[in-house]
Amino acid sequence: MSAAQDDVQEFAALLSRLKDRTDRSYGQLARRLHMNTSTLHRYCAGDAVPVDFAPVERFAALCEATSQERLELHRLWILAVAARQRSRSAATGTAGSAPSAADDSPTDAAEEPTGLVTADPTPTDTPPRHPWYRRRRLLVSAAVATALLATLGSLSALPDDDRPRASDSVQGTEPPRTTPTGSPRPESTASPSPSPSAPSPSADASKKSSPKSAPPTDRPSKGAGPQQAPAGVPLTWSANSHVWQAGCGHDYVVARPPSQVPPPPAPQDAEVWAGSQGAVHGEQTMVEISVQGRTSTAVVLKALRVRVVGRSVPSKGTVYTMDQGCGGALTPRYFDVDLDKDRPIARPADGNDTGVTIPAMRLPYRVSAEDPEVLLVDARTQNCDCSWYLELDWSSQGRTGTVRIDDHGRPFRTTGIKGLPMYVYDTSARSWVTYRP
Incomplete structure (x- = not known):
């Protein structure tokens, strides 16, 4: 094995060691790096070397490489790129009869057969001479740029009264323009511009004064859509508290008689x-x-915490169950919360899929714009009417913080149902009937 191949293999070996240290497959890493799985595999096998170090740096970050490992990875990448370039130069000089890098004399260039395509013996820093049609394109582009600069220069030479003022943009209004005689200036039509993509100063001023450019508020929305974290927080979240067990089983306490309660909704309409x-x-x-x-x-x-902000005796009313026990074989992993404890804790719990255990989700856990995550919290109580919410601790790039997760600005609410009358909906009779478990 040549020295060039040794450099490439050492670089690939370090990539493979970093990859094997994670619990992710080639496909999972490739999706986070925005590249093909086969490309990443070729890098780790030594069949290819990335021409840019940026994907290598992202790969090292995903694999949680130390600072020393990143320095070593950068050193080996430089050697691997240089080795690849030497290999290509040697192959080109052998197969294409091109002059070597050390043989740039005019005599050798003149002795080459005229019918062969050879490498240009001129130094690489000498700019190549473009064909006539490319030179024409360059001249046309230069003419367009000159006309654009002249137009912008004429705009900048206008009097101060003709320019949009920064203070006007801040206030959101623009005062009427006047001519030197004091009469209102009519709105002028824009002259044809040599570049259709060049924005006008007045358009920029109107965009800045638009109400849409106002900064987002820190107060979460109380609508039905996703709830955004305050500005500056590097994550966003949404919460749905009307998730039914196995997609069909849930109990609601309603202070109305069965004759006044409509039939059970579809799971997606439960909140309404x-x-x-x-x-x-x-x-x-x-x-x-x-x-x-x-x-x-x-x-x-980093952590998920439970805050109970209210406790009282279980609520009075009637229990309306959404099913008669249609549970399936799939139980997703979740965080178990016992609200009857004085200080409830969100404990990770395993899931189950037809006898196969689904490992519990352990914090800390990483998310990004490309890698969202869904957390399922199962909170239960038998002895209280509890009001509660969740706190999610996060950290990113040396910053830390906490976001509050609640029910559209209000605490979640769960009540015990022991001793309350219970009804289930009979689809054949189209009415609520007494439920006897």
Whole structure:
């Protein structure tokens, strides 16, 4: 094996060691690096060397390489790129009869057969001479650029009264323009511009004064859509507290008789149905939290905490169950919360798929714009009417913080159902009937 191949293989070996240290496959790493799986595999096998160090740096970050390993990776990458270039130069000089890098004399160039395509013996820093049609394109581009500069220069030479003022843009209004005689200046039509993509100063001023450019507020929205974290927080989240067990089983406590309660909704309409009936989650609340980074930079989810802000005796009313036990064979992994504890803790719990264990999700965990994550919280109570919310600790690029996860600005609410009358919907009779478990 030649010295050039040794350099490439040492670089590939370090990549392979970093990859094997993670629990991710080639496909998972390739998706995060925005490259093909086969390309990443060729890098780790020594069949190819990236021409840019940026993907190598991102690869090292995903594999949690130390600073010393990153320095060594950069050194080996430089040697591998140089080895590849030497290999190509040697192959070109042998197969194409091109003069070697050390043989640039005019005599050798003149002795070459005229019918062969050879490498240009001129130094690489000498700019090549473009064909006549490319020179024409360059001349046309230069003429267009000159006309554009002349137009911009004429605009800058206008009097101060004709220019948009920064203070006017800040206030959101622009005062009427006047001529030197004091009469209002009519709106002028824009003259044809040599470049259709060049924006006019007045257009820029109107964009700055638009209400859409106002900075986002830190207060979360109370609508039904995703709830955004305050500005400056590197992640965003949304929460759905009307998730049913196995997609069909859930209990609601409603302070109305069965004759005044409509039939059970479809699972996707549960939030609207519960809101219209003033329903409270009975015994169990399952919250599905979607967390995503704002950029490709990784955000580490460090801890998930439970805050109980209110306790009282279980709510009075009637329990309306959404099914008669249609649970399936799939139980997703989740965070188990016992609200009856004085200080509830979100404990990771395993899931199950037809007898196969789904490992619990352990924090810390990384997310980004390309790698969102869904957290499922299963909170239960038997002895109280509990109001509670969640706190999610995060860290990114030396910064740390906490976001509050709640029900559109309000705490989640779960109540015990022991001793309350229970009804289930009979589809054949199209009415609520007494449920006897």
